[in-house]
Amino acid sequence: MQVGDGGGDSADLRGRHRIQAELKKLEQEARFLEEELEELDKADKVSSALQEFLIAMERKADPLLPVSAGPVNQSWDRWFEGPQDLRGCKCWFL
Numbered sequence: 001m002q003v004g005d006g007g008g009d010s011a012d013l014r015g016r017h018r019i020q021a022e023l024k025k026l027e028q029e030a031r032f033l034e035e036e037l038e039e040l041d042k043a044d045k046v047s048s049a050l051q052e053f054l055i056a057m058e059r060k061a062d063p064l065l066p067v068s069a070g071p072v073n074q075s076w077d078r079w080f081e082g083p084q085d086l087r088g089c090k091c092w093f094l
Helices: 008-059 074-080
Strands: none
Touching: none
């Protein structure tokens, strides 16, 4: 009886099974990547269509917003600006 005799067939089967499992795993990864590429191709078409839609919508004025080049009443601006001199400000929240 030789040292390597008897266990060679089972070792070959395990090696073949391991190679087949690795091959199956690589095939699954390849399929997954192909699906991802298909989704990216679709996303590119959607994003270009969305970009065209946004450009078209930005050209139209919003009917609910007033159209003006600036504030209607200049005195309103002072309420939205910060105080000019912070040391003289008596505000608790600033």
